[in-house]
Amino acid sequence: xxxxxxxLDEAGARWRASQPPPAPIDAASxxxxxxxxxxxxxxxxAAAAAGAAIVVAAVGIGGQLGIWxxxxxxxxxxxxxxxxxxxxxxxxxxxxSVTRPDPAFxxxxxxxxxxxxxxxxxxxxxxxLWTMLHRDGEMWGAGAIALGVKTFWxxxxxxxxxxxxxxxxxxxxxRLDGPGAFTAGPxxxxxxxxxxxxxxxxxxxxxxxxxxxxxxxxxxxxxxxxSVTDD
Amino acid sequence: MGVDDxxxxxxxxxxxxxxxxxPELAKMSRLAARLAPNADREDVVQEALVRAWRKRxxxxxxxxxxxxxxxxxTADQARRARRRQRSFALVGEMIVPGRSSxxxxxxxxxxxxxxxxxxxxxxxxxxxxxxxxxTAAVMGCSDGTVKSTLSxxxxxxxxxxxxxxx
Numbered sequence: 001x002x003x004x005x006x007x008l009d010e011a012g013a014r015w016r017a018s019q020p021p022p023a024p025i026d027a028a029s030x031x032x033x034x035x036x037x038x039x040x041x042x043x044x045x046a047a048a049a050a051g052a053a054i055v056v057a058a059v060g061i062g063g064q065l066g067i068w069x070x071x072x073x074x075x076x077x078x079x080x081x082x083x084x085x086x087x088x089x090x091x092x093x094x095x096x097s098v099t100r101p102d103p104a105f106x107x108x109x110x111x112x113x114x115x116x117x118x119x120x121x122x123x124x125x126x127x128x129l130w131t132m133l134h135r136d137g138e139m140w141g142a143g144a145i146a147l148g149v150k151t152f153w154x155x156x157x158x159x160x161x162x163x164x165x166x167x168x169x170x171x172x173x174x175r176l177d178g179p180g181a182f183t184a185g186p187x188x189x190x191x192x193x194x195x196x197x198x199x200x201x202x203x204x205x206x207x208x209x210x211x212x213x214x215x216x217x218x219x220x221x222x223x224x225x226x227s228v229t230d231d
Numbered sequence: 232m233g234v235d236d237x238x239x240x241x242x243x244x245x246x247x248x249x250x251x252x253x254p255e256l257a258k259m260s261r262l263a264a265r266l267a268p269n270a271d272r273e274d275v276v277q278e279a280l281v282r283a284w285r286k287r288x289x290x291x292x293x294x295x296x297x298x299x300x301x302x303x304x305t306a307d308q309a310r311r312a313r314r315r316q317r318s319f320a321l322v323g324e325m326i327v328p329g330r331s332s333x334x335x336x337x338x339x340x341x342x343x344x345x346x347x348x349x350x351x352x353x354x355x356x357x358x359x360x361x362x363x364x365x366t367a368a369v370m371g372c373s374d375g376t377v378k379s380t381l382s383x384x385x386x387x388x389x390x391x392x393x394x395x396x397x
Binding site: 003027 | 248249253261264276280353360
């Protein structure tokens with residue numbers, strides 16, 4: 001055994017010794033068709049093909065899939081509110097009042113005052129915390145369940161990706177038309193030429209239905225309702 | 232019951248299947264951690280298990296051990312997870328704190344500078360602790376190719392680490 005072989009053996013043994021034991025197998029999960037315990041974030045339908053498509057996945061899957069929706073009013077403040085416009089979404093047997101960004105939030109400089117046109121969306125929220133919602137409300141398809149969706153968030157209190165690369169942003173989901181909840185995260189950061197830097201959280205929806213997505217950053221809480229179908 | 236006890240095709244119930252793969256879980260978990268370091272290893276393993284469960288009828292013992300089959304599936308899932316991580320990078324840049332420097336990091340750092348196939352062989356054989364045959368299954372090549380790739384990797388690491396073998 002030469003010195004390199006020995007070094008690698010020792011390094012490998014040290015690394016193996018530092019690894020946690022594997023999680024026990026959840027045999028019941030094998031029966032479910034869904035697969036992953038959580039994993040599968042991102043790259044929704046249009047997937048890795050283009051950054052723009054990925055962003056669209058976060059903000060306008062409904063439009064991509066030709067699903068319609070309508071809305072209510074912005075939800076913002078120190079607790080999830082009922083702000084924003086709502087409209088009944090076509091979700092099979094279930095009606096879902098998804099949130100429309102009406103009125104749209106006008107972001108302060110240096111952020112673009114309105115959401116970039118590419119996304120067919122508007123800013124929604126306040127200076128303390130805002131996101132981007134499709135003008136007709138968010139309608140997410142099967143990709144949100146199988147692959148997840150990127151959600152983007154902004155705040156004047158966020159120092160940017162250099163100062164706070166892992167934003168203290170939490171995103172949770174509560175199903176409104178049945179049992180179900182999730183906690184997403186951790187948050188990371190993103191940057192694009194058109195909207196600048198943003199806080200990013202990958203969200204995996206456990207099941208189709210009417211979901212309230214709620215983000216918290218500092219004292220600010222912002223929520224909206226999205227309809228998720230398995231189409 | 233280890234996976235290699237099976238005579239062909241996977242067990243028919245989830246409980247039997249879980250018992251069948253359990254002896255290989257540690258290797259699968261380490262392989263996931265090594266090949267997709269920024270992903271959740273448990274997610275990768277779980278996805279691999281679900282995929283193996285769905286494809287259990289395709290397992291053919293004459294083409295290799297069940298352990299090698301499971302590890303190959305895990306490696307594939309890890310590659311998918313890595314691609315998903317890259318998709319994050321398409322729109323974002325994670326700021327990663329710098330690492331402290333010591334001798335252990337030197338070896339690790341040198342391994343990261345190996346060509347892709349050489350790093351994969353080193354990861355599987357030395358770090359995950361796979362046999363040559365299992366490494367070959369993950370790499371999709373012969374045992375001989377694994378051995379020669381490991382030999383090439385050691386030569387390159389010698390240069391990178393400037394080790395005096397005497």
